[in-house]
Amino acid sequence: MLALLRIAKSIVFISSLLFVISILPTHSVYSRDTSPSSSDLGPITVRAFDTDNDAGGSITVEWDDPGYERLSGFAGFLVWRTNTLTGTSDSVEVTPFGTRTYDDRSVSDDSTYSYSVAALVNGERLMSTPSMQVRSSKQWFDGRLTWVLILGLIICGAVIYFIESAKRGTKLFLRRIAGLEAIDEAVGRATEMGRPILFVAGIQDMDDVQTIAGLTILGSIARTVAEYDTKINMPVRASLVMTAARETIKHAYVTAGRPDAYNDDMVHYVTDEQFGFVAAVDGIMVRERPAACFFLGAFFAESLIMAETGNSIGAIQVAGTAMPAQLPFFVAACDYTLIGEELFAASAYLSGEPRQLGSLKGADVGKAIAMIVILVGVIATTIASAWNSESMLWIENLLRQMFSTG
Amino acid sequence: MKRQIPMLILSAVGTLLVVSVFIPSARHWQEDASLYFDIIAVFAFFLGGGNLIRVHAEKVSRKSAGWIYSVVTLLGFGIMLVTGLFKIGNPNGIAGDISQAGSYFQLLFQYVMSPLNSTMYALLAFYVASASYRAFRAKNTEATILLVAAFVILLGRTALGVLLTNWIPAQFSVLQVPNLAIWIMNAPNLAGQRAIMIGISLGVISMSLRLLLGIERSYLGGDN
Amino acid sequence: MDGAVISTWLAALLTLGIMSFVYKDNLYYKICEAIFIGISAGYWFITYFWDSLYRIAWIGVVHEGRYVLLGGVVLGAMMLMRLFGKIGWIARWPLAFIVGATAGLKMMVYFTTNAMAQIHGTVDDTMVAFGGGDLYDLIGRLVILIGTVTGLIYFYFSKEHKGLFGGVAKVGTWFLMITFGASFGYTVMSRMSLLLGRIEFLLTDWLKLVK
Incomplete structure (x- = not known):
């Protein structure tokens, strides 16, 4: 134990000595340089500061290169750190060519540090003077997101405002969506034909908001299914979706006053594999020949395989997704397609509940803001560039700043 | 009670995660939530896998239409479970990585699942x-x-x-x-x-x- | 016959089995489908088991002392309560956790990466347009402006698509259709190459007709 302590003390002593040696001759380093060209160069200036908008534990180091990178034999810049509380120093990183900044994430908020940067030329370290002392700290708010917060609050505020005003009984108008009106028709047709309906809530798990949107629509469809006493078949790709879908359908059957008609087998797990799932769904479609197919959720390449198979068996098909790349295939192969936002609005529409409908009005405020911003931006820029208007330039810059997320 | 507590959990978790976006020191909550999701999903798979076994086993026991295919599915599922859980044929034994080339599990993936996957995709x-x-x-x-x-x-x-x-x-x-x-x-x-x-x-x-x-x-x- | 020949034959037979579905549903396809479901469900269970349960939960908690993950294990265990009829409702707790987390997180992700970024992009594009560039650029950017605004009007729910507003929304649907057409046309070739890939496998690796 004593021996260990001695070794530790020796290490601290030697490293302190090395640190003092490395700091003391800083100014003479340049004069020691044997390279004629490097002696012409000025010192490296180093700045170290707490990294902004982070959770602490990080200091950013920046330096200027007076021209060392152009010297032959230049191997990189060495970032050298000194803990000014303990007096220990260590090399942190040799940065790649062209780099003038380094984010040191191996610091503690409880210590203070000083940084030097050395140009490594022909095996020599041409050390800068140390930076000012700096301490890392965490920020309680990410300043870059101020406009995200303000705009988010405005849109969320609008949604909540309309929800509340709908709750108070204000009549809200919403236009019709053809795809949603087709849902009852599709379930009705399945009932008449005595054939089941097929529901696929996409191929993603519950951590995708589109799956949740699909399930909320399932709630409404399942109520109609329960009332009509139609059969529903819902294969799922993820076990969590199976559990959530069962809760949804069960609740719908209870609401429709037919709890006895519900059974868990309406929803069944197939496989987590994307195309294995598709192979099974295709099989179900051609063998059970559902009269109506609903594809509502997140889909990838399989969208077209399923929609075309459904088309080949003559089923009424209603699809909806927020995957822009898959929308064309649904549009081409299905009778009705809920495009993007319509998928998320559908359950509110179908529920007919004022508060839910109110939330859609709130989203419309968001769209209005988007359109106004785009148009104001264009007008401001046009005027600013045509007549050199300072105030319009100010508006242009403000808009750029507002919507910059980087 | 059966709906109130879940509602409370939902609102609290959702709100905290919205807030975490703005607070740098709380951003790790998002990562934790994602890990929680992974863990919950694998537990849920016991329900999904169980459902798969039950549905196909019932078909077999009732000898309902297409029961023979259910036998094939159950066999395939069982083979993957055994080769994967015990890492049969894994060059590094039970301590080896599941994706280690040469294990029976990976061979089945490579020569059975992979061609099926590519072909189904190619049907597009x-x-x-x-x-x-x-x-x-x-x-x-x-x-x-x-x-x-x-x-x-x-x-x-x-x-x-x-x-x-x-x-x-x-x-x-x-x-x-x-x-x-x-x-x-x-x-x-x-x-x-x-x-x-x-x-x-x-x-x-x-x-x-x-x-x-x-x-x-x-x-x-x-x-x- | 060595292993490579057997595996190629196996892959080829499975490939043909799946392809036979294009003609019609048949016994061969049904067998391949059954194999596919069983093998792939097992594959993913094992993958999740080792990657999530073992690597994240077990190694994380027991070996790395990340006790915060115990919360996930408890919620996961609650999920299994579904197996016990009377207390099955407890499974709603982990479900509520996931839905809450998804709603909270995705709301912010979509807001910043979709809404903010796209508005910024549109403003940026159109701002450049009227500041300079040739006629070709100007028309392009004018089209982006008109397309984005009319497209948004199509999605506007609070007003009936009638009269002038309806006309503008109609223009919006035309833009959406061009977008869909472009995606469609762009994808066709890549889908064809997938099929060519499988045919190449059959002809080269299996039948060895092509070298």
Whole structure:
């Protein structure tokens, strides 16, 4: 134990000595340089500061290169750190060519540090003077997101405002969506034909908001299914979706006053594999020949395989997704397609509940803001560039700043 | 009680995660939530896998139509479980990585699952052809616009597009099919994509708020 | 016959089995489908088991002392309560956790990466347009402006699509259709190449007709 302590003390002593040696001759380093060209160069200036908008534990180091990178034999810049509380120093990183900044994430908020940067030329370290002392700290708010917060609050505020005003009984108008009106028709047709309906809530798990949107629509469809006493078949790709879908359908059957008609087998797990799932769904479609197919959720390449198979068996098909790349295939192969936002609005529409409908009005405020911003931006820029208007330039810059997320 | 506590959990977790976006030191909550999801999902798989076994076992025991295929499915499932859990044939034994090449589990993946996967994916070629055929019989303005745009883009990506329109003089080069295809991608297509994406994000915001405020909760079941 | 020949034959037979579905549903396809479901469900269960349960939960908690993950294990265990009829409702807690987390997180992700970024992109594009560039650029950017705004009007729910507003929304649907057409046309070739890939496997690796 004593021996260990001695070794530790020796290490601290030697490293302190090395640190003092490395700091003391800083100014003479340049004069020691044997390279004629490097002696012409000025010192490296180093700045170290707490990294902004982070959770602490990080200091950013920046330096200027007076021209060392152009010297032959230049191997990189060495970032050298000194803990000014303990007096220990260590090399942190040799940065790649062209780099003038380094984010040191191996610091503690409880210590203070000083940084030097050395140009490594022909095996020599041409050390800068140390930076000012700096301490890392965490920020309680990410300043870059101020406009995200303000705009988010405005849109969320609008949604909540309309929800509340709908709750108070204000009549809200919403236009019709053809795809949603087709849902009852599709379930009705399945009932008449005595054939089941097929529901696929996409191929993603519950951590995708589109799956949740699909399930909320399932709630409404399942109520109609329960009332009509139609059969529903819902294969799922993820076990969590199976559990959530069962809760949804069960609740719908209870609401429709037919709890006895519900059974868990309406929803069944197939496989987590994307195309294995598709192979099974295709099989179900051609063998059970559902009269109506609903594809509502997140889909990838399989969208077209399923929609075309459904088309080949003559089923009424209603699809909806927020995957822009898959929308064309649904549009081409299905009778009705809920495009993007319509998928998320559908359950509110179908529920007919004022508060839910109110939330859609709130989203419309968001769209209005988007359109106004785009148009104001264009007008401001046009005027600013045509007549050199300072105030319009100010508006242009403000808009750029507002919507910059980087 | 059966709905109130889940509602409370939902609202609290959702709100905390929204807040965590703005607070740098709370951002790790998002990572933790994602790890929680992974863990919950694997527990849920015991329900899903159990359901798979039950559905197919019932078919076999009842000898209902197609029961023989259920035997095949159960066999396949069982073989993967045994080879994967005990890492049979894994060059590094039970301590080896599951994706280690040469294990029976990986061989089954490589020679059974992988070709099945690629072929099912490749079937898209047939379906894209049948969907295109239907699109060719465009009946209204919208379908015609879709068809024309698709045709120009498709042609623009082939040598035929170059051959057909390279006679167009340079000052009207924008009308050459490959250039027209690029213009469609960069202008009207981009505009449509943007409208869709802005709409989607507002849709997600309004739906998320309905969920967090407890207005939309059908997926949580009733009080039964 | 060595292993490589057997595996190629196996892959080829499975490939043909799946392809036979294009003609019609048949016994061969049904067998391949059954194999596919069983093998792939097992594959994913094992993958999740080792990657999530073992690597994240077990190694994380027991070996790395990340006790915060115990919360996930408890919620996961609650999920299994579904197996016990009377207390099955407890499974709603982990479900509520996931839905809450998804709603909260995705709301912010979509807001910043979709809404903010796309508005910024549109403003940026159109701002450049009127500041300079040739006629070709100007038309392109004018089209982006008109397309984005009319597209948004199509998604506007609060007003009936009638009269002038209806006309503008109609223009919006045309832009959406161009977008869909462009995606469609862009994808066709890549889908064809997938099929060519499988045919190449059959002809080269299996039948060895092509070298």
